[in-house]
Amino acid sequence: MAPSTATPLDIITAELIAELGSDQVITDRQRRRTYECDGLAAYRVVPGVVVLAQDPDDVAATVRACARNGVPFVARGSGTGLSGGALPHSDGVLVVMSQMRAIREVDVAAQRAVVDPGVINLQLTAATSPDGYYFAPDPSSQSVCSIGGNVAENSGGAHCLKYGFTTNHVTGLDLVTPGGERVEIGGKAPDPPGYDLLGALVGSEGTLGVVTAATVRLTRLPQEVRTLLAAFRSMDDAGAATSAIIAAGVIPAAIEMMDALAIEAAEAAVHCNYPAGAGAVLVVELDGPSPDVAGEFDDVVRLCEEAGSFEVRVAADDDERALIWKGRKSAFAAVGRISPDYIVQDGVIPRTALPLVLRQIAELSESAGVRVANVFHAGDGNLHPLVLFDGSVEGAVDRAEEVAGGILDLCLAHGGSITGEHGVGADKAKHMPRMFTADDLDTMQAVRCAFDPDGISNPGKVFPTPRLCGERPGRHQGAHPLAESGVAEVF
């Protein structure tokens, strides 16, 4: 028996070591610190204890121990999340999934793969492309992010305009529920009977349990891919071209836009050699059967020119295509070249509001004296304004955050969303009430209660205030003690 002064964390640490062995349980503070943040380094919490899970049994044992002791846990994939979703709890367990990295099965004939949650997104594409297939969701972080993380965040990428998000590509999940039970949901066949639990789980940001395996669709590689870079004098012109392309009934595989500042940064970082004097560039990619791509590509070139593009570059081969994409894909990191610090914002607007919202962002930026570089998925209205600041300047962070928040206001005012792909996590939980009513959030939390009545699975994320399970909406009785302890150090 543990002494009565032992905290639940002490107790669970001893239990985990006894059950999993000390190799898999990290208690050393220096080593725990490695996991103190995800891709959003502004939030940092050293986890109470770290478990390196090797298989679903480890996960189930860990989660059961958490449930027994009322200790919160957080699953972590590759830790590339940009909303603090994998932010640990100082008195909780961080379950690291990155050692579960085997592709269990590739069933090309059935167009499915079964993977461990720690499998890297691009690893699956690499394993299946010799057979002519790939995993369609392609976040820019695909060379490092895990499929478990993709599932939790419902990640998308430049190509989700045509191919959809992770949620459209998952047909089965193995889940360890927050009670520690292992449940198999769906499989290789589509449409499992009953409620669409897959729909609820994908995008739930680790708050409904830990995914220990995923069955995903494999998509046939297109017969042809064609990519162009179109340079415009202004964002308005580039926006008009985007609208014209969509209005023509073309669904490109991707339409990405960058403004002058983002181009400048990319140029400085990777010398992508985009056309000089461009106020905006569009990267447009079409894919599909050759006859269709050929015809539609000509249309897209024409529409860009009609909208005022002064230079259209067409990739002649894969190398040139990679060069075009290089500038776009490096944009986030590249901004580091022109600014010591920056906030990556992620908001969504109806695409048609693009020109207006971009002007409003420019006004916001000007009046606050804060530079904003714009890089975004133009086809689906997913903005990624990069709000630049110098953290060493007094008050600069606050001003930058105000601008970043103001951009979300603009998104909401136009009927959009506070996040298109990076998730709510710890970062945007406070903004949820601006997008949803108390009843909306209560109803979502009721679903959470069905999975996690004790509120131990990644508490403090997604929802601004926890809900006591078993309570009917509207009759709150103070904060949930567990979540309180977790949230206190975040906000």
Added chain:
Amino acid sequence: MADLQRLADALKRDGGEVREAGPADAVDGVPATAVARPASADGVAAVLREATAQGLATVARGAGTALDWGAPPERVDLILDTTGLDRLVEHGAGDLVVVAEAGLPVAALSETVRAAAQELVVDLPPERLAGGSTVGGALSTGASGPRRLQRGGIRDLVLGATVVLADGTIASSGGKVVKNVAGYDLAKLLTGAYGTLGVVVRAAFRLHPARPDRAFVVATGPLADVAARARDVVASQLAPAAVEIDRPAGSDGAEVAVLLEGTTAAVGQRAAAAAELLGGRVQREPPAWWAVLPGAAAAGPFGTGVSTGSTTVGGATSASGVEPVETYGKATATLTGVADLLAAARGAEQRYGVGVALRGTAAGVLHTVVTGTPEATAYAVGHLRGAAPSPRDGTVTVLRAPREVRARLDAWGPVGGLDLMRAIKRQLDPGRSLAPGRFVGGI
């Protein structure tokens, strides 16, 4: 038992109506007491709050084209008719998004968006479309049609939904933009939930641009052969919009039809390539059975080539002399498992003296109609389930069936995650006020 006056009072501000139910309002043989037809989401909330307070069992009804799908509810005190909520709220043509109230007929929605050369790619069966099938009904039944092959099912198209819970809470999730990960995706949870979690009052969907031209490629052949060729087309780089298989009851063969969409020039080339791959012929129009539910309407000759007198298995003997009945269900399979499902249909016919029609996408979601005595039907469904090595590779769920059939089988089959589903139901509808008994595990 239902206090109609108080229900009517609840709807006073809304302007909706409450009336006594008639025989036509029965749900799959379960008589109803009252019918409420609110005109707004607030009206739905008010009447549901009152109904739940009265302890009534409420069943939401759109046009009623699939009201007898799922198990019959244990009781029906109140029918909540959604057809008073029939506004098309918003069509953002430039954004390829439509927002509609739940009672709007899908056909009306389609007509509106067609004006902008766009479509909601749900491909409802023509008989449901013609019957006025509503947005809420299509969503709640998880409608699945031919073009889900590439564009997904209705759960892949829904962007957001507003639902009224049994206690009158109005809750929205998602939104009206095509990309959005804020909060839980409850719209998917409501999709295919048969109204057991709440009454959907509004939903937003992603639209697709209508392609300028299309062509069909059709081929027939022995079952295994057709399945293999369908698979070849799915695995090709021709990007077919749909690959449908039709296997009429009693047949040793099946037909496969491939839909190609695109510009005229491109479609012509791809259709020619598909015709070669399939060993089929190109035609402008779909086959008559395209997107149609099999069964009564399109029934092949029941029992053709089937030894209906077969008494090989217990059930058939005792059932001989009993009128054959029709049972409608949904069968799923993997891309490769479709061939086994087709073979199992033939096998079930031979063993149990039933007719088994199968029709649907080669991607593995097929409608099935089993025609036979209740006992033989139950065996046949079991046989079809056996086609998949495990429920994760394929399932058969019985959606519409006479009582005698239901009494003899487990309509839903094994359901992964049933405990979680029950827990969700308990959270959102703790009093089991909404369509009690209609869904999996008696939910």
